[in-house]
Amino acid sequence: MDILKFKNFSWTYEGFNTPIIKKINLTIKKGEFVGMIGRVGAGRSSLCSSILGLIPHFYPGKFEGNIIVDGVDVETSSLSKLSTIVGLVFQSPTNQLSGAGTTVEEELAFGLENLGIQRHEIIKRVEEMVKLIGLEKFSSRNPFELSGGQQQKVAIASVLIMEPKILVMDEPTAQLDPLGTKLVFDLIKKLASKGITILLNTQNVDQLAEFADRIIIMDKGEIAADGDARSILTDITLLKKYGIEPSQLTTLSYKMKEKKLWNKPLCLTMKDAEEMVCEVMKR
Secondary structure, three states: OEEEEEEEEEEEEOOOOOOOEEEEEEEEEOOOEEEEEEOOOOOHHHHHHHHHOHHHHOOOEEEEEEEEEOOEEOOOOOHHHHOOOEEEEOOOHHHHOOOOOOOHHHHHHHHHHHOOOOHHHHHHHHHHHHHHOOOHHHOOOOHHHOOHHHHHHHHHHHHHOOOOOEEEEEOOOOOOOHHHHHHHHHHHHHHHHOOOEEEEEOOOHHHHOOOOOEEEEEEOOEEEEEEEHHHHHOOHHHHHHOOOOOOHHHHHHHHHHHOOOOOOOOOOOHHHHHHHHHHHHOO
C-alpha cells in the first residue's frame, strides 16, 4: 500500500529563481525503510520539510505538483492535520525538545497532554517509549542533562509517542559523536524491525547499509538514483559520481577484489564481511 506520493513536485524558495526541488516523482510504500543520501545542497532536507508540510505552510515559495501523504494533500491540508500523520526528527535534539518538563517522562507526556489524551493512556505510552529507547534508568532525569545521543533518543521518542504513520529523520546523528550515533542507530534498527515507515536522510552510509530497504540518491534537486540498498550502496562508481563515500565494508571488499582475493559481490553488511574474511582465511 502506498503511503507517500510525490507527483511532479517542484519547490522554489521565495526570493530565488531556481527551484531547489525539481519535478520529483516518488512513491513510498507503507512499512518501507528508505535511506536518502547525496551531496550537501542536493535538496534532501527541503524534501523532508515538504512531507510534514513545512513547505509550503511555513516556508514561503512556489509550490508545483502534488504531495499526497496517507491520502492527504500536503498543499491544501493544515500543519496540524499533517502532524498527526508525519513525525519529523531534526538534526539537533536540543531544538526538538520542548523544555516543558523537567524529566524525560514529562517531556514525552507533553505532546499527548496537549491533545487531551486521557491520563492512563499517557502513562501507558510513556512507559512503553521509555522502555523502547532504553532509558528506564534515566526517566526521572532532566533531558538536557543527558548525553547528545540520549537526548536524540528522547527527541525521537517524543515524536513516536504521537503514533505517526511516517517517521522522517533529517540527519539525526549529524551533531553526535560516534557513541551518540551508535545509540541513535540502535534505536532506528528497533523501529525498522517494527515495520514503521521511515525516511532517513543521512550521510552515514556505514550504518544505513545494515537495515535500509531502499536508497535514493538526490543531486541538484532531482532523484539521481533509486533502487534497493544493495544495488545502490555497492555501486562504487555511482556513489563517487554523486560525492558519496562507500561504506568501509564495501571499500574493503573492493580492495580485496582488486587484489584478486575476493571474487564475489562487494560486501554491504557485517554478515557479508564475515563471510569474506572466513573464505580468505581458508586460503
